[in-house]
Amino acid sequence: xSESQLEQHLFVIMGGTGDLTQRKLLPALYHLSAEGPLAGRxxxxxxxxxxxxxxxxxxxxxxxxxSAAGLSGDARAATWCSDCLHYQPLGEGAPEDYRALAQRxxxxxxxxxxxxxxxxxxxxxxxxxxxAVTGLGESGLNRGxxxxxxxxxxxxxxxxxxxxxxxxxxxxxxxxxxxxxIDHYLGKDTVQNxxxxxxxxxxxxxxxxxxRIESVQITVAEQMxxxxxxxxxxxxxxxxxxxxxxxxQLMCVTAMEIPPxxxxxxxRDEKVKVLxxxxxxxxxxxxxxxxxxxxxxxxxxxxxxxxxxxPPDSRTETFLALRVHINNWRWQGVxxxxxxxxRLAGRSTDIVVNFRCPVLTCFEPFTCDIQCNRLxxxxxxxxxxxxxxxxxxxxxxxxxxxxxxRFRYDEAFGALPxxxxxxxxxxxxxxxxxxxxxxxxxxxxxxYTPLLQEPPHVHFYPxxxxxxxxxxxxxxxxxxxxxxxxxxxx
Numbered sequence: 359x360s361e362s363q364l365e366q367h368l369f370v371i372m373g374g375t376g377d378l379t380q381r382k383l384l385p386a387l388y389h390l391s392a393e394g395p396l397a398g399r400x401x402x403x404x405x406x407x408x409x410x411x412x413x414x415x416x417x418x419x420x421x422x423x424x425s426a427a428g429l430s431g432d433a434r435a436a437t438w439c440s441d442c443l444h445y446q447p448l449g450e451g452a453p454e455d456y457r458a459l460a461q462r463x464x465x466x467x468x469x470x471x472x473x474x475x476x477x478x479x480x481x482x483x484x485x486x487x488x489x490a491v492t493g494l495g496e497s498g499l500n501r502g503x504x505x506x507x508x509x510x511x512x513x514x515x516x517x518x519x520x521x522x523x524x525x526x527x528x529x530x531x532x533x534x535x536x537x538x539x540i541d542h543y544l545g546k547d548t549v550q551n552x553x554x555x556x557x558x559x560x561x562x563x564x565x566x567x568x569x570r571i572e573s574v575q576i577t578v579a580e581q582m583x584x585x586x587x588x589x590x591x592x593x594x595x596x597x598x599x600x601x602x603x604x605x606x607q608l609m610c611v612t613a614m615e616i617p618p619x620x621x622x623x624x625x626r627d628e629k630v631k632v633l634x635x636x637x638x639x640x641x642x643x644x645x646x647x648x649x650x651x652x653x654x655x656x657x658x659x660x661x662x663x664x665x666x667x668x669p670p671d672s673r674t675e676t677f678l679a680l681r682v683h684i685n686n687w688r689w690q691g692v693x694x695x696x697x698x699x700x701r702l703a704g705r706s707t708d709i710v711v712n713f714r715c716p717v718l719t720c721f722e723p724f725t726c727d728i729q730c731n732r733l734x735x736x737x738x739x740x741x742x743x744x745x746x747x748x749x750x751x752x753x754x755x756x757x758x759x760x761x762x763x764r765f766r767y768d769e770a771f772g773a774l775p776x777x778x779x780x781x782x783x784x785x786x787x788x789x790x791x792x793x794x795x796x797x798x799x800x801x802x803x804x805x806y807t808p809l810l811q812e813p814p815h816v817h818f819y820p821x822x823x824x825x826x827x828x829x830x831x832x833x834x835x836x837x838x839x840x841x842x843x844x845x846x847x848x
Contacts (some may be wrong), residue, residue: 363474364786365504366399368467372490373481374404374416374445377586378511382542383481384779388424392438397568401470402443405459409447415708416445450823451489456497463499474503480484480510483590490526493533493667507785509538512603513793518803519809525796538785539794543604545777545784546609546739548767550792552611552709553620555735555743562733563616565581565713567688572730573834574606575710576844577699581654583821584665596646597806600698606633606802608737609694613684622790627799629848633801635686641814645829647677648699652821659701659821661823673816676700677835679829682805693834697841699836701821705845707737729839736844741774742766 369387371379404416411419417439424435438773442727445460449455467474478499480490481530487510494500494508508528515521518544528537557561565571578600592600608627617624650661662668662676677699684694715730732746745763750756784792817826824841833840 364395364399364783366470366472367475367477367504367786368401369460370403370405370463370476370478371487372448372478374574375406375408375419376409376481378481379404379732381478384420384423384783385427385429385833386390386428386776387437388438389776390779391442392434392536396786398582400442400786401466401472403463403466404443404445405448406445407448407450409449411425411445411447412552413443413445413615417443418790420554426432428558429804434803439579442748451493451837453493453496456499456834462501472817476504476506477503478506478508480805484512484513484516486526489845491531500531505536505581505788507531507538507788508534509540509785511540512541513598514520514603514799515803516598518800518807521799521803525800526648529796534796535790537796538790539796540755540783541603541607541780541794542777543607543737544781544792545781546792547598547774547780548735548741549608549611552735555642556668557616568690568692569744571692571711572714573660573693573695573712573833574612575697575712576605576610577696577842577844578604578707579704579824579844580698580700580703581702582661582703583649584662584668587742589667592668592674596676596678596700597809598649598700601678601696602802602806603794605696605698608707608709609682609696610798612711613689613694616686626795630795630798630801631686632684633798633805634811635689636682636807637685638805639682639811640808641682643681643832644809645677645679645812645817645826645832646675646814646818646824647679647699647817647826648672648674649676649699649821650818652701652823654822661818662701662820673813675816677702677819677829679825679826679832681832681834694833695841697825697829698823701785702820703824704844705739706736708842708844709735709737710842711735732842734842740766 367825373379387400387402419437420439420443429435444466446459446682448459458575463476467473476499478494482485482490491508500506511527515524556566566776591814610632613632614628615631617628648662651664652659662674663670679695679697682694682696684692711733713731729746734744734746736742736744743765746760747763748758749761751759783791817828824843830840
């Protein structure tokens, strides 16, 4: 579907005054519909419990949110808020509140001459998903004059049973073809480019197997702590917040087979096949950690238990590292190491492919400062690729060292689009390629739920380090020097 064919619609934000709306949704919708591809095609109705707001009050609130996102100097922001934003209070979410919402939607569509296409984005805490889905379904908002789509944010369920129950509830009112489980990592151009990097470059696809690759590392590292999310995070932890969604998606895109075509069901079929090849994980294959007081960029920071509102005896993991084996023909015997944590020594998201060393070398008599070949795919903050390889340094004596071929997206293409903008545009198009399917969610939870039922011991690590030392013991492949440490951009 070309940009000129994007259909008019009403974008309904359930949770219209929440943190996600303020930080992500409003800036993304503004960029898309002020003068972007959705200009003149999108109206936004924010829905929240607050009964002290009307359209005018919400537009003022939204302008402050856009200002906080760095858009205060854009004169179009005030015009967009005035023209495109509306507000509907939901109160306690009783049946009559949803009936009032349905009447407001019908009124807006009539007044604005919209064709009845609707997107409902559940920008809500996970506990609010079931009542919101039920309220929309029972009020008849699961179907409309045009198409209707529902967007569900992460985390999708807390374990296998809860994910199944949520899927069953959604399918009671919405078809799978209407359902968009969003993971913003899949909207990153660098993640989507993994498919073209692998499948359009024969030089890499021919090496992408157990014969040439020794191990794969995937790291999503954060320097920040729980910040203002403490109350939410202590009931979630790193496994539910990051592993089951973000890191799992990166692993699937890295490991999947080539689909017959770049279409939603073909791509998602291949990702599910990867997950079905992974046996349920056990404590021996995982290391959990929690940050203690330390120093980040020269600034002293408290430990997790000292953060405001945290239980002094909390065992919630802020770090985890896993060793995963994918038991299929391509990856048998190749460990995938997954790692994520808060208050680490740097902020970086990397996929590191460690190639096997030569079985025999003729360079042992000479000075060798080389490692085996390594491909580093950096997803943030310095998006690009680095291929590490050995060369002879000039002069005598004969000496080998590692150099790298380097590519950076910003140097070639300029700034990359925001991931949320990419995915919201896909929702309007009706393209589910980079959204998570019901069986994919459940199959992932099958792998990780044993770690929730019998969690590993939680190791403490000083803030500003790369996590607990116990994580180093997971690495079976020592020829590449343990965990990859991201280098500074540049």
